Amino acid sequence: MNGEVLWNSIISKLSSSGDELQTKTGLWFKVQFKRDKLYVEGATNHTPSSKLSMKRSISKKDFLFVCLYYNRWVDNEIGIRNEVTRKSRNTAYIFALIEKFK
Template sequence: MNGETLWSRVISGLSSSGEDLQTTTGLWFRASVQGEKLYIDSTTEHTPSCNLSKQRAISKKDFLFVYSYYDRWVNGETGVRHEVSRKSRNTAYIFSLISRFAD
């Protein structure tokens, strides 16, 4: 699957009310869409019942950038975590969405 297809799947698969997901480090977040825009409501807690504290918009460009590194990340290629994270603070959220919708 290519990044464009996955972006479309994420946008069409999430509702405006959102879906609660968890990053690989255990942080909960809610992903939602409004029109063609993807939003992440993030938190610093490890439970889905906590108050979500910060909303971030995820651009298609940022999503596709992080997606381009996903296979290398999953395969444990060294240096990828630093390279991607310094360019996108939303990396963990996007990787969680990729894992959820790539299946």
């Protein structure tokens, strides 16, 4: 998977109001693109317990970093989960974006 191509695809496919996605752990979030970053926040039409407690931004650099590890992660390669989550706090959200837009 080419992370650069996927980044551009996500940017072009996101609606102007953003899209709602769900992580593998069931957390709903809304993602929008503006000012060269993806912005993540709790989805508005779900219960308060499923909302994010904070807003986050995902830079292209962070997105490309996590993309490098995506295939190895889903193949359950040992040590990858800890390494990636230590370096990027947005891993779950980026993986949900990859799953939806790949």
